[in-house]
Amino acid sequence: MLTARQKVPALLTLCLTLLVPTSARAAADAPAERQLQRRPVVLVHGYNADPGVWGALRADLRAAGYADSELFSWGYDTHRSVNEELSGRLAAYVEEVRRQTGADRVDVVAHSFGSLVSRWYVKFGGGAATVDHWVSLAGPNHGTSTAWACALWDQACRDMTPNSYVQKNLAAGDETPGTVKYATFWSDCDEVINPDGSVPLTGAANTGVGCLKHNDLLGDATTTSGVRAFLAS
Numbered sequence: 001m002l003t004a005r006q007k008v009p010a011l012l013t014l015c016l017t018l019l020v021p022t023s024a025r026a027a028a029d030a031p032a033e034r035q036l037q038r039r040p041v042v043l044v045h046g047y048n049a050d051p052g053v054w055g056a057l058r059a060d061l062r063a064a065g066y067a068d069s070e071l072f073s074w075g076y077d078t079h080r081s082v083n084e085e086l087s088g089r090l091a092a093y094v095e096e097v098r099r100q101t102g103a104d105r106v107d108v109v110a111h112s113f114g115s116l117v118s119r120w121y122v123k124f125g126g127g128a129a130t131v132d133h134w135v136s137l138a139g140p141n142h143g144t145s146t147a148w149a150c151a152l153w154d155q156a157c158r159d160m161t162p163n164s165y166v167q168k169n170l171a172a173g174d175e176t177p178g179t180v181k182y183a184t185f186w187s188d189c190d191e192v193i194n195p196d197g198s199v200p201l202t203g204a205a206n207t208g209v210g211c212l213k214h215n216d217l218l219g220d221a222t223t224t225s226g227v228r229a230f231l232a233s
Helices: 004-036 051-063 082-101 114-124 145-149 155-160 165-171 214-218 221-231
Strands: 041-044 071-074 106-111 131-137 181-186 205-208
Touching: 041 051, 041 082, 041 114, 051 071, 051 214, 051 221, 071 082, 082 106, 082 114, 082 155, 082 165, 106 114, 106 221, 114 131, 114 165, 131 221, 145 155, 155 165, 181 221
Parallel strands: 041 071, 041 106, 106 131, 131 181, 181 205
Antiparallel strands: none
């Protein structure tokens, strides 16, 4: 039997023994919890559109475990200049997302014209340090001849025409700079992007989705599944 003087050290030893495994478990679990945290996703819509176009992809990402607080749909005036105005506004939006979420990097998914805005941000606006995955759905990444139809009065259309100032600068040097992971999804029946081969980029994971119309890539289950898998890579 322990004396009163012996009981105190014994109790202290027992407490320390019980605490050590708990602390060790907490330290071991912390990295796992951090690994489970996803990067916030910034969705950038295309020309003459709005954030409402992302309903299908947002639903798919939520079904995969994303919370609404991790999904951000940026809205903007699609008739403005890619390089002089819109890429800077996107940069400010990404910074606000990072501030809200505490994330060091975000993933960007863009449709159509939004691909040019977000590419300019990544290549020239500091986005190479803040974007982890970048996805282009049906983006006019090397220009589209259909943009000539509105180029006379619309700056965004001029930016989308082949060999425009924006196109030449985005194509110069490395099309997929930095450590960002790039992916494109394109259709061989796209009535807006002409030629269809405008979408793929050197250095990106380029995926043909078959015969889909331009806006159908936004709701196609196979395409959204591919986007989700790429973001998880």
